[in-house]
Amino acid sequence: MKVTDTDWVAPVISFLSANMPRTTVGWDHDFMTAYQIGCEALVALGEATETIEGAIRRKVPERPQKLPRWDDICIAILSLANQQNKLSYCVMEGSKAPQDRHVRAIDAPPPSPPNILPAHGLGPARAGEEVLSVLTALGLIGADGHWTEQAELVLWRDQPLEWSMDVTSDHRFLRAVQNAFGGIPTDLRKKIDRLVSITKEDVEADIRRHDAGIEAERAKYGPGVQIAAPMTTERAEESLRFRRRDQLDWIFFRRWRLREGWLTTGQAAHALEIFHDPLATQMRRAVLSRLHPKLPYFAE
Incomplete structure (x- = not known):
């Protein structure tokens, strides 16, 4: 068939x-x-x-x-x-x-x-x-x-x-990694580069968002309510990395398939958003490790 x-x-x-x-x-x-x-x-x-x-x-x-x-x-x-x-x-x-x-x-x-x-x-x-x-x-x-x-x-x-599949060592996967790494569409490259760039302003904004949530909980339940500790710079950075990895995964869930590689926006319109796709996540890790080798946490 x-x-x-x-x-x-x-x-x-x-x-x-x-x-x-x-x-x-x-x-x-x-x-x-x-x-x-x-x-x-x-x-x-x-x-x-x-x-x-x-x-x-x-x-x-x-x-x-x-x-x-x-x-x-x-x-x-x-x-x-x-x-x-x-x-x-x-x-x-x-x-x-x-x-x-x-x-x-x-x-x-x-x-x-x-x-x-x-x-x-x-x-x-x-x-x-x-x-x-x-x-x-x-x-x-x-x-x-x-x-x-x-x-x-x-x-x-x-x-x-x-x-116990090991697809990442298969020659077809390795060839697809090279194709994906070498052929990232311009619009997606811009999105990826922005996501891996965590600025001081990003961290400060995340801390403000967290602290605002704490104040909202206190206003709702009273000053004595047990809530999360204030956000630190280190925790904010780790939280941002985690969320950015998820956003990077979504780029691959939506715009990458093994057979074609990167999908055009027209092709992506006919794709389902398979958001638990281990192959897409493995490709994200492989591509990001080559694209931004000094930022290993985005290849985790």
Whole structure:
């Protein structure tokens, strides 16, 4: 199956619609990542209208002229299936299992064997028929039950703990680092350079913001209320670094993909904001370590 095929649209909409928390008019994302991305996907597919708390079902769906990115839709489905315990990843044969993240009853029967088979550097997994159907429609599972070749780079953006993946040493990742480092669009380079520049004025403004918050709490609850200690210069700098790293991540979440590298603003308009993307974070670290080697905390 080619990634340009659109046979996946109906199965994807059906799976998303049926597996997110519902309201009388649509879906509630409960501020959980998989549900937030799922709601965003339904909006991008013309099935819903975005709200602060989720999405409202359109009375008449309006399919967009250009569909959202196939790889982003794949991540939305994988995340939701895993969130709903309808997809679980299994350790590679001979590997040590990580700490089990799923709680099982003491007398529960052992899990069934994997029904998605390893291939292309990806490990085995276990899924129900509903999930198998939509993953097959997306071209992630072949007729033989193995992960397909095109599934490999999609799952680089998930990196299940059970598989102990090390994508940063792969020659394709290293080549992508060079391309990303050498081809940063001018508008993004300006944003990055501003974010890594923490000035005295930035620190003083952060201290004032923090102190104003303390005064607001005292005014609301009284002078004796126990609140945070006054902000120091050192703490303000560390806080700013943390928040700036998050903002740098968002640049990569929105404007970078492994296949194309940096997206144009037009391409980015059809991307989902996959904001827990370990591959994008790894690329941010690699690029920032080369771009600003004297500021190592932005490559953490």
